[in-house]
Amino acid sequence: MGILDKKLSLRNRSKMLVGIWEDEDKLVEATSALVHDGVHIHDIYTPYPVHGLERIIGARRSRLARVAFLCGLTGFILMTTMIWYMYVLDWPVNVGNKPVRFTPSWIPVMFEGTVLCTAYGMGFFFFWRNRLLLGVKNDLLDDRQTDDRMVIAIECVEGMNESDVLNTMKSNGAVELRELNHGVQTTI
Template sequence: MSDIKYILGLFEDPDDMMNGIDKLQDNDISVYDVYTPMPIHGIEDKLGVKRSRLDIVAFICGITGTCTGFGMIYFMLVMDWPMNVGGKPNFAIPDFIPITFELTVLFCAFGMVAAFFYRTHLFPGRAPRVMELRATTDRFVIAIDANKGFDNQKIDNLLKEAGAIEIKHNDRKYVSYE
């Protein structure tokens, strides 16, 4: 078994890269990941990326904010310190809609930022993890896991046929900026 972990095909043109993905998938070779310097429409469907569940996280965070807002208002104005203001009931729901709305938005915003940082591993102060440094500027990169039992020479030939300008065999997962 070789110590090559990933085979990287570097492309100059996104159309060539999409053609390379098609050629690899036609030959039953699974693509580990694709790195691009800009968004490419339709690549998620081609790679089989699942739909994000971020909307569920947003809903849960929003409901938590709503419940916290109503719970705080109920505790403060009904149980802890009830006051008679102009003969209104202690828990007049229409009066507390603005505060509840603001807490819903606040909890949702902070929850979404935390979920985004957790899911993408982009915590503040963490060094970026990049497989190929030029993928952030001008290259389109297809990464194939070399330990899946595919023939490396066949993969190299398929990438060259698709228009890869360079093929790299990495022995580690990420490249550091140092």
């Protein structure tokens, strides 16, 4: 598994059913109906976030928040260690003969470093987890899926009644149905 793993590419899937919607409410209804029928939805592509879809298709809750906490903790430890090393261990600065130890004046730098590590650590994890990388080729099922159309992609598995799935999609407002075979789409 990796960010450039070709097996993950939609172009290399053996057979998929693709439904296109233009209405958000109908898309949500269709998704619920398909899940209710026990169909495993590979993914749904929308031009804007449609709330609740990820819960309907049973996507696992993101662990970004935990990653953010761990990155923040790392940043905090790094900055505290850095200041302690420079300010206490390597070159203790004599300010009015006061003992050289933690002072509130460390806090701004510790805070900024913590925020920086949290943001960039989380950002890196976000890009990695979503397989987003500068220059990566996109896998679009429809040219308008980033504009005004919504796409449901279903991977055909053994035992799946394709005509039932297509009927469910059609009766729930799909404006177009397609079949995807090794990167080649045909309208049904």
